[in-house]
Amino acid sequence: xxxxxxxxxxxxxxxxxxxxxxxxxxxxxxxxxxxxxxxxxxxxxxxxxxxxxxxxxxxxxxxxxxxxxxxxxxxxxxxxxxxxxxxxxxxxxxxxxxxxxxxxxxxxxxxxxxxxxxxxxxxxxxxxxxxxxxxxxxxxxxxxxxxxxxxxxxxxxxxxxxxxxxxxxxxxxxxxxxxxxxxxxxxxxxxxxxxxxxxxxxxxxxxxxxxxxxxxxxxxxxxxxxxxxxxxxxxxxxxxxxxxxxxxxxxxxxxxxxxxxxxxxxxxxxxxxxxxxxxxxxxxxxxxxxxxxxxxxxxxxxxxxxxxxxxxxxxxxxxxxxxxxxxxxxxxxxxxxxxxxxxxxxxxxxxxxxxxxxxxxxxxxxxxxxxxxxxxxxxxxxxxxxxxxxxxxxxxxxxxxxxxxxxxxxxxxxxxxxxxxxxxxxxxxx
Amino acid sequence: xxxxxxxxxxxxxxxxxxxxxxxxxxxxxxxxxxxxxxxxxxxxxxxxxxxxxxxxxxxxxxxxxxxxxxxxxxxxxxxxxxxxxxxxxxxxxxxxxxxxxxxxxxxxxxxxxxxxxxxxxxxxxxxxxxxxxxxxxxxxxxxxxxxxxxxxxxxxxxxxxxxxxxxxxxxxxxxxxxxxxxxxxxxxxxxxxxxxxxxxxxxxxxxxxxxxxxxxxxxxxxxxxxxxxxxxxxxxxxxxxxxxxxxxxxxxxxxxxxxxxxxxxxxxxxxxxxxxxxxxxxxxxxxxxxxxxxxxxxxxxxxxxxxxxxxxxxxxxxxxxxxxxxxxxxxxxxxxxxxxxxxxxxxxxxxxxxxxxxxxxxxxxxxxxxxxxxxxxxxxxxxxxxxxxxxxxxxxxxxxxxxxxxxxxxxxxxxxxxxxxxxxxxxxxxxxxxxxxxxxxxxxxxxxxxxxxxxxxxxxxxxxxxxxxxxxxxxxxxxxxxxxxxxxxxxxxxxxxxxxxxxxxxxxx
Numbered sequence: 032x033x034x035x036x037x038x039x040x041x042x043x044x045x046x047x048x049x050x051x052x053x054x055x056x057x058x059x060x061x062x063x064x065x066x067x068x069x070x071x072x073x074x075x076x077x078x079x080x081x082x083x084x085x086x087x088x089x090x091x092x093x094x095x096x097x098x099x100x101x102x103x104x105x106x107x108x109x110x111x112x113x114x115x116x117x118x119x120x121x122x123x124x125x126x127x128x129x130x131x132x133x134x135x136x137x138x139x140x141x142x143x144x145x146x147x148x149x150x151x152x153x154x155x156x157x158x159x160x161x162x163x164x165x166x167x168x169x170x171x172x173x174x175x176x177x178x179x180x181x182x183x184x185x186x187x188x189x190x191x192x193x194x195x196x197x198x199x200x201x202x203x204x205x206x207x208x209x210x211x212x213x214x215x216x217x218x219x220x221x222x223x224x225x226x227x228x229x230x231x232x233x234x235x236x237x238x239x240x241x242x243x244x245x246x247x248x249x250x251x252x253x254x255x256x257x258x259x260x261x262x263x264x265x266x267x268x269x270x271x272x273x274x275x276x277x278x279x280x281x282x283x284x285x286x287x288x289x290x291x292x293x294x295x296x297x298x299x300x301x302x303x304x305x306x307x308x309x310x311x312x313x314x315x316x317x318x319x320x321x322x323x324x325x326x327x328x329x330x331x332x333x334x335x336x337x338x339x340x341x342x343x344x345x346x347x348x349x350x351x352x353x354x355x356x357x358x359x360x361x362x363x364x365x366x367x368x369x370x371x372x373x374x375x376x377x378x379x380x381x382x383x384x385x386x387x388x389x390x391x392x393x394x395x396x397x398x399x400x401x402x403x404x405x406x407x408x409x410x411x412x413x414x415x416x417x418x419x420x421x422x423x424x425x426x427x428x429x430x431x432x433x434x435x436x437x438x439x440x441x442x443x444x445x446x447x448x449x450x451x452x453x454x455x456x457x458x459x460x461x
Numbered sequence: 462x463x464x465x466x467x468x469x470x471x472x473x474x475x476x477x478x479x480x481x482x483x484x485x486x487x488x489x490x491x492x493x494x495x496x497x498x499x500x501x502x503x504x505x506x507x508x509x510x511x512x513x514x515x516x517x518x519x520x521x522x523x524x525x526x527x528x529x530x531x532x533x534x535x536x537x538x539x540x541x542x543x544x545x546x547x548x549x550x551x552x553x554x555x556x557x558x559x560x561x562x563x564x565x566x567x568x569x570x571x572x573x574x575x576x577x578x579x580x581x582x583x584x585x586x587x588x589x590x591x592x593x594x595x596x597x598x599x600x601x602x603x604x605x606x607x608x609x610x611x612x613x614x615x616x617x618x619x620x621x622x623x624x625x626x627x628x629x630x631x632x633x634x635x636x637x638x639x640x641x642x643x644x645x646x647x648x649x650x651x652x653x654x655x656x657x658x659x660x661x662x663x664x665x666x667x668x669x670x671x672x673x674x675x676x677x678x679x680x681x682x683x684x685x686x687x688x689x690x691x692x693x694x695x696x697x698x699x700x701x702x703x704x705x706x707x708x709x710x711x712x713x714x715x716x717x718x719x720x721x722x723x724x725x726x727x728x729x730x731x732x733x734x735x736x737x738x739x740x741x742x743x744x745x746x747x748x749x750x751x752x753x754x755x756x757x758x759x760x761x762x763x764x765x766x767x768x769x770x771x772x773x774x775x776x777x778x779x780x781x782x783x784x785x786x787x788x789x790x791x792x793x794x795x796x797x798x799x800x801x802x803x804x805x806x807x808x809x810x811x812x813x814x815x816x817x818x819x820x821x822x823x824x825x826x827x828x829x830x831x832x833x834x835x836x837x838x839x840x841x842x843x844x845x846x847x848x849x850x851x852x853x854x855x856x857x858x859x860x861x862x863x864x865x866x867x868x869x870x871x872x873x874x875x876x877x878x879x880x881x882x883x884x885x886x887x888x889x890x891x892x893x894x895x896x897x898x899x900x901x902x903x904x905x906x907x908x909x910x911x912x913x914x915x916x917x918x919x920x921x922x923x924x925x926x927x928x929x930x931x932x933x934x935x936x937x938x939x940x941x942x943x944x945x946x947x948x949x950x951x952x953x954x955x956x957x958x959x960x961x962x963x964x965x966x967x968x969x970x
Binding site for chain 2: 113115116117118119120121122123166168171172215216217218219220221222223224225226227280284285288441
């Protein structure tokens with residue numbers, strides 16, 4: 032009784048990430064500057080090596096060996112405002128730490144004979160970074176989430192002699208890596224404040240899976256083109272490490288109490304079900320202008336739950352329902368051959384989000400998006416340069432519905448996100 | 462003229478539409494927060510860790526409420542004309558010195574040496590926060606701070622003198638400063654002072670009213686009198702009041718932490734043939750074993766250290782025979798028996814009904830404070846993933862005195878008043894965020910950590926040393942420790958079965 036035990040209320044569960052939520056933003060559809068400038072409406076055009084990503088059948092049109100290398104510089108700005116009726120977030124604000132992400136892409140195609148083209152591409156079709164700037168009151172849910180992927184895809188396409196029909200197939204090898212960071216708090220009985228007492232850092236290995244994709248391109252007349260592409264689902268099983276680092280309060284007996292409850296560093300495993308994507312597009316040429324409209328369907332409903340398994344302390348295992356739904360995005364783009372060597376491009380996008388409102392949180396505050404795109408292409412002899420600019424606006428997303436906060440993290444508020452993307456690609460024809 | 466008339470009609474129609482579209486809230490007066498006045502007791506004053514001092518007064522429920530409506534709190538140098546919410550600020554360590562946690566034990570709860578000083582006694586108008594620690598309804602109506610013959614517990618304390626300052630009763634000062642909105646969480650000390658002194662005696666109808674239960678009809682009359690006096694002078698003032706947790710005895714460490722039975726080192730009852738062993742106290746005026754379900758009040762834990770409460774039949778057995786007071790009964794005022802708890806609980810329930818009657822007759826909303834305490838007691842509250850409970854020291858809601866709230870607890874309390882106000886008046890006062898108490902977000906904490914407050918903790922205060930020495934020099938202490946474990950608990954003789962039969966308790970609060 033003399034020294035009664037100090038039960039600091041930190042639970043093992045609170046030391047690990049309680050949910051991963053990826054959105055359409057987790058999928059990155061900007062894998063070539065020409066396509067990006069056209070709002071990603073490119074499945075029925077697919078006339079440069081980036082077709083390996085957009086519609087693999089398209090590379091059959093490329094009858095010279097080509098390389099194309101580029102990237103998309105993505106800048107996000109995000110603002111969180113707490114809900115006045117949420118006793119934790121009321122009056123609080125937060126924003127992302129500034130990062131510029133540049134998912135790279137590179138493609139090469141080599142035609143064989145009259146009908147066949149072989150290609151190989153690398154791109155980052157999925158990725159996420161939500162890294163909140165301190166002091167961030169949501170750090171007990173997520174401070175930093177970082178999902179990286181990189182894919183390598185060998186592809187093969189064949190077209191008829193007249194070029195009216197093309198078929199393609201690709202095999203995608205995708206590697207992915209996840210880092211999740213958050214803090215854990217405890218009531219510090221000396222200061223009578225909630226102190227950050229530990230940080231949890233989950234770091235996966237680079238794990239992988241194989242997938243496949245097919246495409247078809249059909250040109251019924253000289254001015255009409257139809258394209259469709261299907262990229263199959265994948266599941267990546269991750270292994271990794273959970274590291275728990277104590278954050279000292281400077282009060283020895285409090286720190287001793289925390290230390291006694293800190294879970295050991297240990298192996299974890301989890302898996303993510305990546306969606307399948309189906310794209311259908313139709314394009315028409317009117318004089319100097321090509322116009323294309325595409326619809327994309329993504330099977331985000333595969334992301335039903337997130338499980339993180341702790342191999343040493345299974346009691347800390349997490350099963351978090353996500354219950355995402357499939358989404359459509361709608362894309363309209365145009366390419367005008369406005370001058371010798373110069374193309375002018377524009378596009379618009381409407382992209383549905385898959386995330387139920389209760390899941391909107393610091394890990395990923397997704398929302399329906401609208402984008403305006405434009406760009407320029409310059410080509411001269413074997414050289415080509417493509418530039419794209421996309422202004423991406425996320426609709427305000429609030430976790431408050433009819434005056435009631437429904438955040439499953441008990442972290443209610445409104446997220447405003449905007450992004451700017453600059454795509455650039457350099458091409459060389461041999 | 463025709464045009465004018467149609468204009469008039471349109472205007473009238475629009476006006477009607479506007480009026481019709483405004484939701485009608487059946488609440489007293491208006492929701493104008495330009496001049497808020499608070500009435501109450503120690504809770505409303507922001508009394509925390511056994512002390513009234515400015516470090517916690519600024520986080521008291523009335524101060525939080527006022528701030529959330531947009532008011533600023535008065536600095537000590539504010540004048541009568543400064544537009545701010547004035548409180549009778551007391552410098553740290555407060556009155557009395559604030560309890561601090563110096564080690565993870567009951568004996569580690571030690572008052573900071575010295576006293577603070579009231580710094581706004583010359584403030585040129587009545588305080589907005591007229592809550593006086595210890596104030597019963599009788600005091601809120603009558604006590605002016607100039608009394609020489611105390612007729613209540615409160616009047617024996619220093620608080621009325623520097624809070625009310627002879628300017629009139631709290632009710633009179635509230636009415637006279639023409640509040641636009643009144644937060645009145647009053648009447649708690651009409652049962653609370655009895656409960657925390659181990660008593661359930663009735664106050665009766667004539668003074669003195671010291672640590673007793675006010676009769677329900679008297680409570681109701683006085684409660685209505687406070688509100689009506691303010692309403693009479695300020696018919697348009699808005700109001701919010703609050704109820705009380707009737708299950709407070711299971712929800713407050715002060716009254717629930719220590720069961721009146723022989724305990725082991727983990728605070729679990731030692732069992733004899735499957736039954737707990739009652740401590741020895743006063744029952745119906747005579748020394749006897751305390752009925753099961755009795756609790757020892759937190760400050761009386763220190764008596765257990767010296768063996769007080771050990772039943773006489775055990776007093777001669779080792780190790781109890783080495784405790785100087787083994788076999789002596791606990792005083793009546795050390796203990797709440799189940800009968801006392803039931804009587805007080807029933808009184809609180811009746812008081813809550815009275816409050817609802819009085820309030821609803823005046824269209825005044827009642828904050829659901831009892832609901833908050835229930836949520837705390839059932840692990841329904843968390844901050845940043847950390848459960849906030851009614852547990853002593855570590856729970857986060859109650860301060861080190863075991864019966865008043867922490868800054869965090871007061872914020873939760875303030876939010877109940879905000880919710881009740883918003884609901885009744887259709888206002889949108891934002892809730893006060895508990896995220897303010899994340900240590901790294903809280904400038905006040907950072908200042909305190911770098912200042913002279915907490916750096917003093919590692920070097921124990923004189924009182925702390927005294928209490929710790931008391932324990933360490935107790936006869937047989939080393940022997941017990943060697944036989945038990947490093948928890949240092951006392952081990953009973955072989956008479957009993959149980960996981961380390963132990964008696965005694967931590968130190969004085």
